[in-house]
Amino acid sequence: MINDTIEGAVTIVSSNEGFFTKGMESKLHEVGYETQFCTMEETTRELGRIRSRTGLYVLYMQDDVEPKNLMNLHDTLNMDSKKLIIVSEMEAYTELKKVFSTSQVLNWLERPLDMNEFIRCVRVYYEGEEEDEEPKTILIVDDDLTYMKLIYSWLKDDYNVGMASSGVQAISWLVKNSADLVLMDYELPIVNGPQIVEMLHSDSVTGQIPVMFLTGKNEKEFVMSVIDLKPVDYLLKTIDRAALLGKLKKFFGEQG
Known part of the structure; x- marks a missing residue:
């Protein structure tokens, strides 16, 4: 077009x-x-x-x-x-x-x-818009509903987007749906981000799903603890729309 x-x-x-x-x-x-x-x-x-x-x-x-x-x-x-x-x-x-x-x-x-x-x-x-390629599917996991809806509004025109406000909801969603990427809040209550990642990695179906962490912290020790979990990336929650879309496009481009 x-x-x-x-x-x-x-x-x-x-x-x-x-x-x-x-x-x-x-x-x-x-x-x-x-x-x-x-x-x-x-x-x-x-x-x-x-x-x-x-x-x-x-x-x-x-x-x-x-x-x-x-x-x-x-x-x-x-x-x-x-x-x-x-x-x-x-x-x-x-x-x-x-x-x-x-x-x-x-x-x-x-x-x-x-x-x-x-x-x-x-x-x-x-x-014009690309029409042939099937859009990627991203699951957003965050207990801050206002922030999650903001991220959804940024992504919905380019991706299929699912939302979960807890670890339990995230696991339940992934059992029923496939995802190309999970955007995960690091500091979820009850079952936190790292625990969810461990649960995903322990399952043969969800173990290969890449995860990007969303975090509000930027202290050196905290960053190192995030990196130890080997996510594909970690993003500060202060990231804006253009930067987030740029990160996602670069990631999916590298995936081929």
């Missing part, structure tokens, strides 16, 4: 045109997309030329890019109703959230960049 409303080049914005940004441009050319590159200074000086030819912006965040210098790009996105893909490390993205709103950000992709996932995001934006 082609999205006829999206036209123009993919404009890559970074502090300089280096090895990785040239690789992104080369890959986009291979699959038929026009590209242009601009530095932060060019974004400021030559907005007319850049804006008139842009369908989508991609910000490749390098270590020497100051978020405060990106306000011009922020204003351009608002004026032209264009979207932005951010490629950065998690720490940098935390700062970028202070500059760009969730409505401006199409996707966040973590460095090092998965080029196939990047191209997939661009294709979906220009050509």
Whole structure:
């Protein structure tokens, strides 16, 4: 399904045109997309030329890019109703959230960049929703119903989503349904997250289901205790929609 409303080049914005940004441009050319590159200074000086030819912006965040210098790009996105893909490390993205709103950000992709996932995001934006691939199924397990419903609202358009508010409900749900991933609150009451993981691993049917922990804590000792359980990842509950979707897309992309 082609999205006829999206036209123009993919404009890559970074502090300089280096090895990785040239690789992104080369890959986009291979699959038929026009590209242009601009530095932060060019974004400021030559907005007319850049804006008139842009369908989508991609910000490749390098270590020497100051978020405060990106306000011009922020204003351009608002004026032209264009979207932005951010490629950065998690720490940098935390700062970028202070500059760009969730409505401006199409996707966040973590460095090092998965080029196939990047191209997939661009294709979906220009050509419309993917229709052939069956959506993955994710079970959210959290006793905080407000938070669980928030995560559900973020995921429901891209995934089949189940919800359970306790360990007992989670096990019961997984007995009746298959899941490609479990997003698990670490600190559940009665039967906590680690205990549920042990129960899942002890069963031949559920033992292979990957688990990502959701936690509100970031202390070193706590993080190490989470890592010892060998989840596929652990996420702080302060994570926002774009970052969570980016993490999930990267995970499922690596699963093939």
